[in-house]
Amino acid sequence: MTNSLLTFLISTKSPKTMGSYKYLMAFMTGFELVYALIDLLIQPHFAMDENQKTCHICYKPSRLFNYGVPCCNACKMFFRRVKTFRTPLRECENNEICYKNADEIFYYDCKSCRFQQCIRAGMIENQEKIRFFDIIPILHQLEIEKRNILENYEAPFKNISFEEVTDTEPIQFKPKSLDTRFNSYDYAFMTHTSTFDYLKKLDFVKMMTSSDSKAFLKSSYLNCAIFSTAMHCYSHKMGFITFPEGIDIFPTDIDIIPIHFPRLELGIKCRMIDVPNMSETGLLLLNCHQKMYSSLLLKYCQMTYQHNAPSRFNDLLSICHVISKTRQDTSNVTLIFQIYKPGMKWRDMFKGAIDFLLK
Numbered sequence: 001m002t003n004s005l006l007t008f009l010i011s012t013k014s015p016k017t018m019g020s021y022k023y024l025m026a027f028m029t030g031f032e033l034v035y036a037l038i039d040l041l042i043q044p045h046f047a048m049d050e051n052q053k054t055c056h057i058c059y060k061p062s063r064l065f066n067y068g069v070p071c072c073n074a075c076k077m078f079f080r081r082v083k084t085f086r087t088p089l090r091e092c093e094n095n096e097i098c099y100k101n102a103d104e105i106f107y108y109d110c111k112s113c114r115f116q117q118c119i120r121a122g123m124i125e126n127q128e129k130i131r132f133f134d135i136i137p138i139l140h141q142l143e144i145e146k147r148n149i150l151e152n153y154e155a156p157f158k159n160i161s162f163e164e165v166t167d168t169e170p171i172q173f174k175p176k177s178l179d180t181r182f183n184s185y186d187y188a189f190m191t192h193t194s195t196f197d198y199l200k201k202l203d204f205v206k207m208m209t210s211s212d213s214k215a216f217l218k219s220s221y222l223n224c225a226i227f228s229t230a231m232h233c234y235s236h237k238m239g240f241i242t243f244p245e246g247i248d249i250f251p252t253d254i255d256i257i258p259i260h261f262p263r264l265e266l267g268i269k270c271r272m273i274d275v276p277n278m279s280e281t282g283l284l285l286l287n288c289h290q291k292m293y294s295s296l297l298l299k300y301c302q303m304t305y306q307h308n309a310p311s312r313f314n315d316l317l318s319i320c321h322v323i324s325k326t327r328q329d330t331s332n333v334t335l336i337f338q339i340y341k342p343g344m345k346w347r348d349m350f351k352g353a354i355d356f357l358l359k
Contacts, residue, residue: 067126078115085207088168088210090209098113185347189349
C-alpha cells in the first residue's frame with residue numbers, strides 16, 4: 001500500500017519538492033507515513049473554495065458535502081424527510097421569496113422554498129443516480145397495476161367531481177364482481193380514475209404541494225391515458241385502440257362522430273408538458289424529473305440499439321407530438337358533443353374534465 005501511494009505521490013510532485021518529502025519520510029514510522037500520504041492525496045480533491053464553505057440551501061456556514069452539493073446536515077435531513085412525507089408540502093405564503101436572498105432569509109421555516117433550494121442545487125438528480133436503473137422496473141410494475149385495476153376492479157364511487165378525484169388522497173378500488181359488465185362510459189370512467197391513481201403514486205408527485213399536484217394531474221392524465229391505452233393495444237398487435245373486452249372507445253349513442261367527422265374518429269383511434277397554474281417549486285421539480293427520465297430513456301436506447309440509439313431516441317420522443325395531436329382531436333370531439341347533443345348528461349368528473357379540456 002505504501003509503495004503504491006509513494007509511486008502516485010512521486011508522479012504528481014515536482015523534482016524541487018521531492019527533497020523535502022524524502023527528509024520528512026526518514027523520521028516517520030510506517031503507519032505515520034501512510035496516513036500522511038493519504039492526507040496529501042485526498043486534500044486537493046476536497047479543497048473547498050469560498051462558495052463551498054456555505055450550505056447552498058440555507059446559506060449557513062458548512063464544510064459538509066451531501067447529495068453531491070455543499071449542504072449542511074440539517075438541510076440533508078430536511079431533504080430526506082420531504083421525500084418520505086405522507087402529506088403534501090404546505091404552499092409558500094410569501095410568493096416563494098423566502099430563500100431568494102442569500103444575505104437574509106425571509107422565512108427560514110418555509111418548507112416549500114427550502115425544498116426549492118434543494119432542487120436548484122441538484123440534490124434530486126444526484127440522489128436519483130444511486131437508484132437510476134431501479135426506476136424502469138418500478139414504473140413497469142406501476143403500469144401493470146394500473147392495467148389490472150382497469151380490467152378487474154371498479155371505483156368505490158359511482159360519481160365524483162373532477163376536483164375531488166385530483167386531490168392527493170389515494171383511490172381505494174374494489175374488486176369487480178363476476179356479473180358486472182362495463183360499457184364504454186364505465187370504462188372511460190375507470191380509465192380516468194386508474195390513471196389518476198397511477199400518477200399519484202409517482203415519487204415526484206408525492207413531493208408536490210396539493211395545488212401543484214392537482215395542476216399536474218389535470219394537465220397530464222389524458223396524455224398518460226392515451227399513451228397507455230395505445231401501447232397496450234399495440235403490444236397486442238391491434239391497429240386501433242379500444243377499452244378492455246373490445247369495447248369501443250366511442251359510445252354507441254354518439255354516432256355523429258363517424259357520420260359527420262370520420263377522419264377525426266380515425267385519427268383518435270389509430271394514433272397512438274406544459275402545466276399551467278403550477279408554482280415555481282412545482283415546475284422545477286417537474287422539469288428535474290423530465291430531464292432524469294429523458295436521460296434514462298436515452299441510456300436504455302444506447303444499451304438496446306447501440307449505434308442507432310440517437311435516431312431511436314428521437315423516434316420515441318416524436319410520440320409526444322402524436323399524443324398531443326390526439327389530445328387536440330379529443331378536445332374537438334367534446335366540443336362536437338356540446339354542439340350536437342347539448343342535453344347529454346355527463347358524470348360530474350367528465351363535466352369537470354371537459355370544462356378543463358376546453359379552456
